[in-house]
Each structure stands twice: as structure tokens, then as C-alpha cells.
Amino acid sequence: MNGAIDPVESLAACGHVCWSYKDRAGFRVRALEYAASGIAAGQWIEYVGSGSVEGLRTELAGLDGMAEHVEAGRVGVSSVADFYPVVGHSDVVDPVAAVAARVAGTEKALAAGYTGFRAVVDATAMARSAEQRAAFARYEYLLDQKTSVLPVTALCAYDVSALGGAAVAELACLHPFTRSGSASFRLYADEGVEFALAGEIDLVCRELFNATLAHTVTLSPGPELVIDGGGLDIIDPRGLLTLVEHGRRAGATLVIRNGPRFVRRLVELLDLQDVRVEVST
Amino acid sequence: MTTGTEAGHRGYRHETAFYGWDEEYLSIVVPFLNGATQAGEPAVVAVRGVNAKLIHGAVQDPSSLSFIDADLHYGRPSSTIKAYRDLLTGHVANGAEQIRLIGEVPHPGVGRAWDWWARYEAAINHAYDDFPLWCVCPYDTRITPGGVLADVARTHPFVATADGSHAMSGRFEDPARFLRDRTATDADPLEAGPPAIDLVDPTPGAARRAVRDVGRGGALGADELDDLVMAVNEAVTNALRHGRPPVHLRVWPGPDRVVAAITDGGSGPADPFAGLLPATATSAGGLGLWLTHEICSHITLDSSDEGFTIRLVAGKPCVPSSTDL
Numbered sequence: 001m002n003g004a005i006d007p008v009e010s011l012a013a014c015g016h017v018c019w020s021y022k023d024r025a026g027f028r029v030r031a032l033e034y035a036a037s038g039i040a041a042g043q044w045i046e047y048v049g050s051g052s053v054e055g056l057r058t059e060l061a062g063l064d065g066m067a068e069h070v071e072a073g074r075v076g077v078s079s080v081a082d083f084y085p086v087v088g089h090s091d092v093v094d095p096v097a098a099v100a101a102r103v104a105g106t107e108k109a110l111a112a113g114y115t116g117f118r119a120v121v122d123a124t125a126m127a128r129s130a131e132q133r134a135a136f137a138r139y140e141y142l143l144d145q146k147t148s149v150l151p152v153t154a155l156c157a158y159d160v161s162a163l164g165g166a167a168v169a170e171l172a173c174l175h176p177f178t179r180s181g182s183a184s185f186r187l188y189a190d191e192g193v194e195f196a197l198a199g200e201i202d203l204v205c206r207e208l209f210n211a212t213l214a215h216t217v218t219l220s221p222g223p224e225l226v227i228d229g230g231g232l233d234i235i236d237p238r239g240l241l242t243l244v245e246h247g248r249r250a251g252a253t254l255v256i257r258n259g260p261r262f263v264r265r266l267v268e269l270l271d272l273q274d275v276r277v278e279v280s281t
Numbered sequence: 282m283t284t285g286t287e288a289g290h291r292g293y294r295h296e297t298a299f300y301g302w303d304e305e306y307l308s309i310v311v312p313f314l315n316g317a318t319q320a321g322e323p324a325v326v327a328v329r330g331v332n333a334k335l336i337h338g339a340v341q342d343p344s345s346l347s348f349i350d351a352d353l354h355y356g357r358p359s360s361t362i363k364a365y366r367d368l369l370t371g372h373v374a375n376g377a378e379q380i381r382l383i384g385e386v387p388h389p390g391v392g393r394a395w396d397w398w399a400r401y402e403a404a405i406n407h408a409y410d411d412f413p414l415w416c417v418c419p420y421d422t423r424i425t426p427g428g429v430l431a432d433v434a435r436t437h438p439f440v441a442t443a444d445g446s447h448a449m450s451g452r453f454e455d456p457a458r459f460l461r462d463r464t465a466t467d468a469d470p471l472e473a474g475p476p477a478i479d480l481v482d483p484t485p486g487a488a489r490r491a492v493r494d495v496g497r498g499g500a501l502g503a504d505e506l507d508d509l510v511m512a513v514n515e516a517v518t519n520a521l522r523h524g525r526p527p528v529h530l531r532v533w534p535g536p537d538r539v540v541a542a543i544t545d546g547g548s549g550p551a552d553p554f555a556g557l558l559p560a561t562a563t564s565a566g567g568l569g570l571w572l573t574h575e576i577c578s579h580i581t582l583d584s585s586d587e588g589f590t591i592r593l594v595a596g597k598p599c600v601p602s603s604t605d606l
Binding site for chain 1: 484485486489504507508511514515518521522568569572575576
């Protein structure tokens with residue numbers, strides 16, 4: 001399940017979801033909804049943001065029905081500085097270490113009898129500079145891969161007033177669920193494929209798509225780079241060539257599962273050799 | 282070793298021939314084709330059925346010629362160029378030192394839109410230049426409109442005549458200049474009415490959605506509409522990326538076709554051959570324009586003081602009657 005989410009829809013069932021917000025009150029509404037549904041499902045909740053842990057704890061306890069869970073130690077609270085391992089003394093996330101920390105946290109929650117680990121994060125502070133965002137995008141990609149195989153879920157919120165829409169799009173596009181309008185395309189984990197693509201890949205996001213693909217590089221690709229294209233509304237020829245080139249650089253043949261008609265049409269028109277489009281059966 | 286008038290000539294020789302009756306046609310093409318048979322050169326005859334029949338009955342050895350149905354082969358210029366290049370590459374690989382070709386290019390006299398074939402005739406001076414090809418494109422003056430004949434004279438460096446001569450033409454123009462100077466093409470009659478879509482500086486996404494909304498349930502089938510949406514996406518993307526603002530998209534749906542015109546304030550592609558010659562996956566430019574040529578049923582390119590306009594037609598292009606040209 002995946003998709004672009006209208007503001008009125010519930011986030012409860014979303015695994016890895018990006019939510020851009022303009023004011024803190026709007027964020028709190030979504031944070032409460034996501035945390036409460038996690039508690040109801042027996043998951044450990046970690047509430048993460050910038051500022052002091054005390055301040056965050058007070059904020060969370062002020063949300064409807066949350067005080068008792070905070071009191072009972074049923075919910076963890078962390079600052080982004082504690083939650084994300086960084087490179088050296090910088091404020092740039094160490095993607096591999098951060099994902100390892102999420103996996104460890106999930107295992108700990110399971111060992112303690114919870115059904116999973118659910119993070120409710122305002123990650124704005126980790127995404128202010130281009131360098132931060134490049135590393136954080138890689139983290140989002142790696143984390144998304146974990147959410148498809150482990151009981152770990154996350155609401156990743158970003159303050160669009162502080163970061164701007166273009167910066168948020170760099171991270172929003174790496175979630176199976178995003179607030180509609182945050183990113184024109186999405187790249188996310190899916191069963192049996194390297195990643196899935198959805199939405200519109202055209203001139204508007206040409207550079208973002210190139211940059212995003214770079215975050216997905218795997219260390220040991222097989223002879224085929226299999227992706228799912230069933231959610232694509234369009235991919236223009238430049239986007240498709242970029243994707244084929246991405247496979248070629250990994251020494252792999254690109255395989256597009258659930259390829260829509262326009263993808264097959266482009267492959268045929270461009271006479272592309274290093275790609276195979278599989279139609280859904 | 283090249284033979285005939287071509288003896289000693291290397292590379293490509295592009296000729297036209299004007300004929301007014303069947304005997305004149307045969308006295309131009311038959312000696313030319315027999316020459317290939319005698320020299321053991323491959324010869325390709327890409328003409329309409331009626332002329333194929335005439336040739337078949339008049340040449341020395343029809344079985345030595347490769348006949349291709351012109352109605353199928355001349356579907357769209359970009360595909361024709363690609364198909365010929367593949368064909369010629371094959372002959373050269375098999376050791377051919379010269380290939381002879383009779384090619385019958387379509388025009389309104391046979392019910393087909395002309396503009397992109399005029400550009401084809403200019404572009405192939407360049408597109409086949411790396412092949413030892415001797416090609417004659419005969420035009421029937423009984424049915425070919427005057428405007429077409431004028432374009433033909435300007436795009437062929439040689440003229441073959443019934444007396445067996447293959448002489449240089451005094452009216453040939455540099456192909457790049459011919460293409461660049463080619464300005465006002467015929468507007469589609471649908472353009473006399475108000476457009477159903479009139480957008481300034483649309484994103485490619487907005488352009489796609491507008492075309493899809495207007496085209497749904499209209500003259501085009503689902504696949505044709507998908508193709509037009511893709512073509513408009515390419516034209517708008519090119520205008521936004523390579524042209525100058527404002528970018529203007531106008532679309533006129535008709536009973537048997539949809540016409541889309543995309544105008545920008547620039548001067549059009551720097552490469553006068555862009556769109557017709559095969560784009561490769563590695564080439565930096567011209568890919569989008571070439572794709573539109575592969576997808577649409579007709580395309581015109583116009584440059585004027587106001588800017589550059591690409592007109593895309595999906596469905597059945599409007600062909601003016603010969604008397605209008």
C-alpha cells in the first residue's frame with residue numbers, strides 16, 4: 001500500500017510516511033494521530049524532535065490522551081541529536097549507523113514485548129543544508145528498505161516554512177506515503193524489487209530524480225536491477241534513459257515490472273536494449 | 282567500383298525526375314534499374330503499386346530488384362530515414378559498392394500532407410551521405426502540386442531526364458539553409474476556430490492533463506491519445522528547456538484529428554535536421570523532437586519573428602486539395 005495522501009486522510013495505517021507541515025500545531029495533530037494508533041497496535045513509540053527532551057516531553061504530554069502514556073514510560077522521547085548518529089562532530093546523519101540504530105531499537109522493542117517500533121519524528125533540524133539532506137535522503141532510502149521487512153514504521157515530518165518546498169521534496173520523494181503535492185514522484189521499497197517508482201517523472205523533477213537515484217546505489221547488485229513501475233503516471237524519455245543508465249552503471253539489465261503502456265512504448269520507440277518491461281499479469 | 286553516370290563517384294547522389302506520362306517515367310527509371318542489374322548492384326524500388334507494376338513489366342530482370350511498398354515505407358520521415366539507413370547498412374555490410382534506389386515520396390497529389398516530406402527531401406542529402414547510394418525520386422507532374430514541385434527542385438542537387446541525362450540542378454539549395462528559411466507552413470483549417478486549450482507557460486504536467494481532458498472521448502483512440510499526450514509533453518518540455526518564454530500551448534480537437542501548436546519566443550532548434558535524423562540514447566539533443574516525429578501523423582515547424590512553432594497532428598492530417606498549393 002502506498003500513495004499520495006490528502007490532508008483529510010488518516011496516517012494511521014501508513015508504514016513510512018512523510019508529512020510536511022507549515023505550523024507546529026498542524027504537526028501535533030498528525031503526531032498524535034500516528035502515535036495513538038501505534039499505541040493501540042501495541043507498538044513502542046519514540047517521539048523525536050529538536051530542542052530539549054523536557055520540552056518535547058511536555059509537548060507530547062499535552063496532546064489529547066498522551067499524558068498517561070508519557071507518565072507510564074510507555075513512550076520514549078529523544079532529541080534529534082540523540083536519535084541520529086552523525087558523521088564526526090557534524091550535524092550530518094551517518095545513514096548506515098542511523099539505520100542500524102533503528103534496527104537495534106526495533107529488536108529491543110520486540111524483546112520487551114511490543115509489536116514493533118514507531119518513530120514520530122520532526123526531522124527538520126537534520127535537513128537544513130544540502131549536505132545534510134543528501135545524507136538524510138540516503139538514510140530515508142535505507143530506512144524505507146527496512147520498513148518493508150521489519151516492524152518499524154516512521155512519521156517523518158518536515159517544516160516546509162523553514163526548509164522550503166524544494167528541500168522537502170528531496171526527502172518526501174523517498175517515502176511510500178507523502179502528503180499530496182510534496183513530491184511529484186516517489187521512490188520506495190517494495191516486495192521483491194530494488195525499489196518502486198510512482199507519480200510523474202518529467203522535466204520538473206529531472207535533477208531531483210537523478211540525485212534521488214544516486215541515493216539508491218546498492219553495493220552488490222545482481223545481473224538484473226528490478227524495479228516496479230506500476231505506480232507511474234508518466235516517465236519522460238530523459239527519465240527512462242536516466243534509469244537505464246543507472247542500471248548500466250551497476251552492470252545490470254533494468255527490469256521494469258508492471259510497466260505501464262507508455263513505458264513499453266518508449267522502450268520500443270527508443271529501441272532501448274538494456275531494459276526489459278514486464279507487463280502485470 | 283561504381284557504374285553508370287555514377288562511375289568514379291563516391292558517396293551519395295540524390296536526384297529528382299519530373300515526368301508527365303508513363304512512357305516518360307519508364308524511360309527514366311528503366312535504364313537506371315537495368316544498369317544496376319547489369320552491374321550486379323543492389324537496387325531498391327520503393328514506389329506505389331501502380332508504378333511497381335509498370336516497372337515490373339518493363340525492366341530486364343524484375344527479380345534482381347527489391348520492391349518495397351511506398352505506402353507502407355513512407356509512413357513518417359523519421360521512420361523512413363531509420364529504415365533506409367538500416368537497409369543501406371546491410372547492403373554495405375554485404376559488400377555493395379553502390380546501391381540504386383527509386384523512391385516515391387508522398388505528397389498531397391496522393392492524399393498525404395507534404396510539409397515534413399519537404400524537410401525529409403532536404404535532410405536526406407545529409408542523412409544518407411555516408412552511403413554509396415544513387416537515388417532518384419521521380420515526381421508525377423500530372424498530380425503533384427506546384428508548391429511541392431518547387432520544394433523538390435530546391436532539395437535535389439541532380440535531375441534525371443528521359444533522354445538519359447543525370448545533370449546537376451541549377452535550383453538546388455544548401456539543405457540546412459532550405460530548412461532554416463522554410464518559414465510559413467500551412468495552418469490547419471481547425472486553427473481558424475478558437476482553441477479548446479490555450480495555456481501560457483504550462484508545466485509539462487499541466488499540458489499533459491489539459492490534452493488528455495480535451496482529447497478524451499474525441500477523435501482519437503486511447504493509444505493515439507496517449508501518444509499525443511507524450512508528444513505534447515516533449516514539445517512543451519523542449520520549449521521550456523531550450524526555447525524562450527512565453528511558451529504557448531494551443532489545441533484544436535477536430536472530427537478526425539487533434540492539432541496542437543506549441544510556440545515559444547526562441548528561434549527553434551539550432552540543428553536544422555533535428556527531429557528527422559535518428560536520435561540515439563547517448564545523443565544530447567533532439568531526442569524529444571525526434572520522438573514527436575515518430576509518434577505524430579504530421580508535424581510542421583515554423584519560424585517567424587514572433588518565435589518558433591511546432592504543430593503536432595494526431596489522427597488524420599488535413600491535406601489541402603492540390604489546387605490550393
